[in-house]
Amino acid sequence: MGGTILKRLTPFVALDVATKEDAVALLDQLTVTPKPFIKVGMELFYHFGPEIVKTVQDRGFDVFLDLKLYDIPNTVKRAMTAIGRLGVAFTTIHAAGGSEMLKAGKAGLDAGAQAAGLPAPKLLAITQLTSIDETILRDEQHVALSLIESVQNYAHLAAQCGLDGVICSAQELSAIRQVVGDDFWCITPGIRPEINHDDDQKRVVTPAQARELGSNGIVVGRPITQNADPAAAYQAIQRAFMEAN
Numbered sequence: 001m002g003g004t005i006l007k008r009l010t011p012f013v014a015l016d017v018a019t020k021e022d023a024v025a026l027l028d029q030l031t032v033t034p035k036p037f038i039k040v041g042m043e044l045f046y047h048f049g050p051e052i053v054k055t056v057q058d059r060g061f062d063v064f065l066d067l068k069l070y071d072i073p074n075t076v077k078r079a080m081t082a083i084g085r086l087g088v089a090f091t092t093i094h095a096a097g098g099s100e101m102l103k104a105g106k107a108g109l110d111a112g113a114q115a116a117g118l119p120a121p122k123l124l125a126i127t128q129l130t131s132i133d134e135t136i137l138r139d140e141q142h143v144a145l146s147l148i149e150s151v152q153n154y155a156h157l158a159a160q161c162g163l164d165g166v167i168c169s170a171q172e173l174s175a176i177r178q179v180v181g182d183d184f185w186c187i188t189p190g191i192r193p194e195i196n197h198d199d200d201q202k203r204v205v206t207p208a209q210a211r212e213l214g215s216n217g218i219v220v221g222r223p224i225t226q227n228a229d230p231a232a233a234y235q236a237i238q239r240a241f242m243e244a245n
């Protein structure tokens, strides 16, 4: 890291629930210090649209709107312009869409924010989803690179296109840091307090491992939202990630 101090954000809680009542109940339980970022994903957004973003913001949380855009450059640019007007802090796009799409997305996002008089959201590129492993990459996607090389390639592409960072597994961070600057955000889902490989996530680390590997921020869903005490689960994960032993 060239001797610089790593920026580390409080965890992002993935609000992956189906109803507004469930979302609000979780937000009410997560009014803790330090405050988490709240990730609104496809499930809530497709049910309730921009209104759900406002609901979260009105409760004092910064929003990471995770819609993973992937389409032709013109369509992505226009959709990103709409996202830029929502006042969110972070949003996502697929690096696999290529440089023209990434640059169009960034231009649209910045234009939307500027038109609304808001700061531009940070744009993060999805590299390889944390549910993808070497077997899927080789046998289904027919990608000739190793998983780490593919993630590293997408991170380099995203940085060259002027994006603010990537989403990846913390397992790829040292490879990524070889090709991007220290100020490039590497946000890492696939976090489990205990590694037991019993769900759809394939490239998984603990919160403490994410810290040791140099993650700038972790995204955590089910270990918090499906816990009987979401606030306690969040606080334990937050401490493990943010405080050195």
Ligand SMILES: O=C(O)c1cc(=O)[nH]c(=O)n1[C@@H]1O[C@H](COP(=O)(O)O)[C@@H](O)[C@H]1O
Pocket (backbone or CB within 6 Å): 014, 016, 041, 066, 092, 126, 128, 129, 130, 131, 167, 168, 189, 190, 191, 201, 219, 220, 221, 222, 223
């Ligand atoms: O973009 C994301 O946030 C994301 C990218 C990725 O590669 N893997 C990944 O799990 N995510 C998201 O991170 C969250 C992880 O949720 P849990 O697996 O329940 O902790 C989900 O909301 C996913 O959509």
